Amino acid sequence: MAFPGGFREYMAVKRQKLEFQGQQTAAAGSQSSILAGINVYFNGYTQTHGSSLTYLEFKELILTHGALVRDKLEGDVTHIIASQMTDSKMKQLRKPVVTPAWLLDSIKEKKLQNWLQYRLYTNVVASQKTLDRFGAHEETRVVQEPEPTIEAQPEIDIVEAEEEDEEEEVPDEAVLHFGTKRPQLNMDSEWVKANICTAPGFLQKYFNSSRLHHLSTWKSDLRDFVAMQQATLKRTLPRPNPNAIIMHVDMDCFFASVAVRERPDLRDRPVAVAHSAGTGGRGSTSEIASCNYAARAHGVRNGMSIGRAREMCKSLTVMPYEFENYDACSKALYTILLRYGDEVQAVSCDEAYLEVSSSIEKAEALPEIALANRIRAEILEATGCRASIGIGSNMLIARMATKEAKPDGAHLVPKGTETAFMESQTISDLPGVGYVLTEKLAHKNIKTCKELSALSLSMLQKECGEKTGSMLYKACRGIDTRELENKPRQSVGAEINWGIRFQNYDEVEKFLYELTEEVVKRMKAASVKGKHITIKVKRKRYEGEPAKVLGCGDCDNLSKSHAFKAASDSTEAIFREGYRMLCEMQMKVDDIRGVGLHVSKLEGGAGGQSGPMELGQKTLTFGAGPSNDPLKNERKRKHSATEDGASDLFSRYGIKVDEIDWDVLVQLPADLQAEIKPYLEARATQQIRNETPPAPQARQEDLSPSKAAKYTLPTASQVDPEVLRALPDSIRKELEAAMKAPDPKRNIAAQPGILKRGKRRGSKISPGKGQLRFDQYLPGGGIANRPPSPSPPPAAPVIPLPEPIGRPALGSVSDGDMVRAMLSDWISSYRGGPDPEDVEAVIQYISNLVQDMELEEVDILLRWLKAKVGADMNDRKSKGNGAWATVFSNLMAAANEEVKKNYGHPLKGCEET
DNA sequence: ATCCTCCCCTAC
DNA sequence: TAAGGTAGGGGAGGAT
Ligand SMILES: Nc1ccn([C@H]2C[C@H](O)[C@@H](COP(=O)(O)OP(=O)(O)OP(=O)(O)O)O2)c(=O)n1
Ligand SMILES: [Mg+2]
Ligand SMILES: [Mg+2]
Numbered sequence: 001m002a003f004p005g006g007f008r009e010y011m012a013v014k015r016q017k018l019e020f021q022g023q024q025t026a027a028a029g030s031q032s033s034i035l036a037g038i039n040v041y042f043n044g045y046t047q048t049h050g051s052s053l054t055y056l057e058f059k060e061l062i063l064t065h066g067a068l069v070r071d072k073l074e075g076d077v078t079h080i081i082a083s084q085m086t087d088s089k090m091k092q093l094r095k096p097v098v099t100p101a102w103l104l105d106s107i108k109e110k111k112l113q114n115w116l117q118y119r120l121y122t123n124v125v126a127s128q129k130t131l132d133r134f135g136a137h138e139e140t141r142v143v144q145e146p147e148p149t150i151e152a153q154p155e156i157d158i159v160e161a162e163e164e165d166e167e168e169e170v171p172d173e174a175v176l177h178f179g180t181k182r183p184q185l186n187m188d189s190e191w192v193k194a195n196i197c198t199a200p201g202f203l204q205k206y207f208n209s210s211r212l213h214h215l216s217t218w219k220s221d222l223r224d225f226v227a228m229q230q231a232t233l234k235r236t237l238p239r240p241n242p243n244a245i246i247m248h249v250d251m252d253c254f255f256a257s258v259a260v261r262e263r264p265d266l267r268d269r270p271v272a273v274a275h276s277a278g279t280g281g282r283g284s285t286s287e288i289a290s291c292n293y294a295a296r297a298h299g300v301r302n303g304m305s306i307g308r309a310r311e312m313c314k315s316l317t318v319m320p321y322e323f324e325n326y327d328a329c330s331k332a333l334y335t336i337l338l339r340y341g342d343e344v345q346a347v348s349c350d351e352a353y354l355e356v357s358s359s360i361e362k363a364e365a366l367p368e369i370a371l372a373n374r375i376r377a378e379i380l381e382a383t384g385c386r387a388s389i390g391i392g393s394n395m396l397i398a399r400m401a402t403k404e405a406k407p408d409g410a411h412l413v414p415k416g417t418e419t420a421f422m423e424s425q426t427i428s429d430l431p432g433v434g435y436v437l438t439e440k441l442a443h444k445n446i447k448t449c450k451e452l453s454a455l456s457l458s459m460l461q462k463e464c465g466e467k468t469g470s471m472l473y474k475a476c477r478g479i480d481t482r483e484l485e486n487k488p489r490q491s492v493g494a495e496i497n498w499g500i501r502f503q504n505y506d507e508v509e510k511f512l513y514e515l516t517e518e519v520v521k522r523m524k525a526a527s528v529k530g531k532h533i534t535i536k537v538k539r540k541r542y543e544g545e546p547a548k549v550l551g552c553g554d555c556d557n558l559s560k561s562h563a564f565k566a567a568s569d570s571t572e573a574i575f576r577e578g579y580r581m582l583c584e585m586q587m588k589v590d591d592i593r594g595v596g597l598h599v600s601k602l603e604g605g606a607g608g609q610s611g612p613m614e615l616g617q618k619t620l621t622f623g624a625g626p627s628n629d630p631l632k633n634e635r636k637r638k639h640s641a642t643e644d645g646a647s648d649l650f651s652r653y654g655i656k657v658d659e660i661d662w663d664v665l666v667q668l669p670a671d672l673q674a675e676i677k678p679y680l681e682a683r684a685t686q687q688i689r690n691e692t693p694p695a696p697q698a699r700q701e702d703l704s705p706s707k708a709a710k711y712t713l714p715t716a717s718q719v720d721p722e723v724l725r726a727l728p729d730s731i732r733k734e735l736e737a738a739m740k741a742p743d744p745k746r747n748i749a750a751q752p753g754i755l756k757r758g759k760r761r762g763s764k765i766s767p768g769k770g771q772l773r774f775d776q777y778l779p780g781g782g783i784a785n786r787p788p789s790p791s792p793p794p795a796a797p798v799i800p801l802p803e804p805i806g807r808p809a810l811g812s813v814s815d816g817d818m819v820r821a822m823l824s825d826w827i828s829s830y831r832g833g834p835d836p837e838d839v840e841a842v843i844q845y846i847s848n849l850v851q852d853m854e855l856e857e858v859d860i861l862l863r864w865l866k867a868k869v870g871a872d873m874n875d876r877k878s879k880g881n882g883a884w885a886t887v888f889s890n891l892m893a894a895a896n897e898e899v900k901k902n903y904g905h906p907l908k909g910c911e912e913t
Numbered sequence: 914a915t916c917c918t919c920c921c922c923t924a925c
Numbered sequence: 926t927a928a929g930g931t932a933g934g935g936g937a938g939g940a941t
Contacts, residue, residue, distance in 0.1 A: 134929050212930040215925055348925040434923050465936055497929055549926055
């Protein structure tokens with residue numbers, strides 16, 4: 001695309017160019033200073049082929065009129081020239097962003113035009129057109145006003161030679177008005193209600209229909225499949241092998257080929273696979289998964305909307321998905337590939353890398369191309385679909401060769417000719433170079449690998465980062481040192497960014513719970529648990545429905561993660577923490593446009609894939625690991641410019657609206673009161689309708705037991721760590737049973753003697769993300785002893801949650817710090833020696849900790865006790881000494897015994913001490 | 914230096 | 926009407 005994003009801008013430039021063609025040469029020598037003082041920076045990349053004004057020509061043109069062009073967005077840049085810009089970028093920029101037409105018109109009029117009239121800006125409401133990252137290249141781009149006149153282009157159905165270049169494709173006017181032609185989606189309609197995420201059965205229906213979900217699932221399955229096959233064969237390749245021969249096999253227009261298998265009549269006609277045929281008059285926003293080469297000749301591409309494709313190709317036939325058939329083809333394909341590959345790396349359901357060195361050696365001196373064609377013939381025979389194969393000395397070369405081979409061909413890049421082969425390639429064709437990198441490099445007028453190879457390694461690394469810079473440096477020279485590999489997966493997740501429209505937090509909660517169930521289902525299928533969970537949320541940036549029906553539109557992406565103390569695959573534990581973090585984001589409920597949940601730091605796995613071995617190694621060595629302090633994880637977050645006034649007001653003071661107490665409000669100065677009150681009232685209404693998230697909740701791991709017991713579940717580390725499986729059956733059963741029907745006894749530690757009087761200290765409930773308590777800001781220092789948060793208790797869970805079970809406690813106290821404080825009191829108040837009943841209680845407490853695998857806490861406690869008793873011994877040589885030392889040794893022995901009982905071996909780390 | 918969290922980018 | 930998922934590489938910037 002000439003100026004990324006804009007046919008309007010493209011046309012403007014083109015028209016200008018025509019007008020300037022004579023003029024420019026005439027004025028070539030002559031100077032003007034119309035643009036003097038203007039320092040521009042170009043956003044986006046430019047083409048240098050085709051008939052439109054190129055970037056260089058354009059640059060030269062404005063230079064001759066006195067403007068300066070900056071390579072970087074430096075301080076003296078006065079304007080940014082762009083015909084399209086991602087919204088996030090637009091938001092960050094501090095400079096005026098204008099279209100190229102500003103400069104062209106100024107030159108044409110021989111007078112500097114008012115740039116305000118050429119501003120690039122979004123116009124979501126008027127056109128219903130939104131920007132979003134998905135379609136930065138097509139229908140989602142900034143709309144400029146006022147509307148210039150565009151010459152309509154007659155529909156073409158026959159491919160014209162001149163139109164081979166897709167950059168030259170000029171869509172007709174309908175596309176420009178795409179949004180306005182579409183009637184506003186009625187969000188109250190029955191159809192919408194039945195198809196958004198709150199509809200019953202949404203999740204399953206959605207995943208069953210989502211091509212991208214299938215793609216991801218198949219890839220994952222195929223990696224497992226390949227790993228399994230390879231494992232049984234267990235051939236080891238000499239590595240690194242400088243003479244390796246790599247093939248890259250990829251089905252031609254896979255989905256479209258399957259669609260056309262039984263339809264020879266369609267074989268040479270343009271065909272695309274999508275959900276909607278888009279025959280209903282309006283331009284359909286349904287996405288094309290795959291289109292055949294006849295359709296591509298019209299400029300149609302995979303990923304394009306049906307509406308846009310129909311603009312380019314009226315005769316397009318849209319065929320439905322056949323997911324089962326793709327799956328079967330894929331299996332057949334891989335079965336063949338596994339016979340030829342010494343090593344196979346699954347890339348997708350229609351694509352894989354093969355290392356075929358030995359096949360070549362032993363196959364009766366069969367040349368590479370012949371082998372490739374034999375494989376291709378087998379694939380066609382087995383699937384009825386054609387594949388193309390690229391062959392080279394490394395993965396990159398093979399991948400690039402496939403592009404040459406397509407469609408229905410094989411292409412070999414002979415060893416030694418790699419550099420020459422790469423020179424002519426376009427950088428955007430390099431694997432790993434997408435839209436952003438292409439644009440970035442286009443700024444330096446880098447378009448081909450040859451041009452890229454002129455840049456130094458250090459400069460590339462400075463511009464693009466260390467690894468990326470190095471990758472580019474090597475790739476353009478045809479160098480790629482990667483080996484084929486099939487690593488086990490490192491994360492499991494699920495996310496949905498379509499049809500997400502909520503009205504209240506009950507719906508959000510229910511949805512996240514179901515999403516969690518889905519993720520847990522996938523984890524169990526892979527026999528893994530995870531220690532780290534991440535919540536992802538998309539937040540809409542503009543009011544109004546996006547162009548893509550029920551799509552997420554242009555969004556901010558927020559994520560938040562938490563590390564469990566031990567791996568978990570418990571729906572409840574993962575959901576609870578996920579929902580807590582989601583609420584912490586304080587999103588307005590109808591701003592939510594996407595939700596995802598991912599679990600990483602996996603342990604377990606079928607092939608004995610065993611994350612870090614927590615049990616034998618880390619946990620039991622009693623290394624003094626850092627404790628988990630949620631406050632440490634606070635992080636400043638950029639506030640979006642679209643924050644409402646209330647948020648602004650309160651964030652200025654570091655206050656969360658939810659935490660404001662109405663009684664406190666009345667004590668504020670009247671003017672401040674007046675400023676705040678309307679917002680609070682609005683907020684209160686929202687709360688009643690449950691449109692705002694529940695009040696921030698403490699992470700349950702940080703709650704004192706009395707609070708935790710009320711409405712929280714045990715942490716993963718308490719009931720559901722990876723090591724559970726290593727426990728004796730009896731104990732594991734007990735724990736598992738406890739999760740379903742808790743035994744109340746487990747909540748009640750023995751409470752003899754002084755321990756019953758354990759004093760409560762302040763809880764460790766986090767005020768949340770750098771929030772300060774409201775009353776700190778009140779005149780006179782605020783009101784003490786006010787309940788910390790006036791907000792309502794969390795909404796009753798829509799999902800019936802299992803009864804919580806308690807964590808180990810001493811008396812009613814389970815927080816480690818608090819336990820130690822109590823023990824400190826205990827030791828100093830019984831100088832003569834402890835009450836045996838109390839000792840028994842402490843032993844019980846430690847045993848419970850061990851059983852709940854809170855070994856870190858045991859470690860901390862024992863170390864602390866040892867120091868405490870030792871200090872007592874030194875400080876005052878009281879007669880209690882011997883007694884406390886004995887107590888300590890008894891506790892130690894008890895702990896050791898319990899550990900041995902549960903884990904089969906004693907505390908190694910402790911023996912040393 | 915190396916880690917961690919929160920992103921962004923890429924590919925199919 | 927429509928089904929914009931997901932895993933992995935990697936970078937920025939702060940904590941340790
Ligand atoms: N944006 C995309 C890209 C691909 N796919 C699906 C449909 C494709 O058929 C399949 C394989 O992707 P390819 O990139 O291999 O594309 P094709 O096989 O369709 O065409 P090609 O001949 O270029 O490989 O993945 C999709 O759903 N959406
Ligand atoms: Mg393909
Ligand atoms: Mg492919």
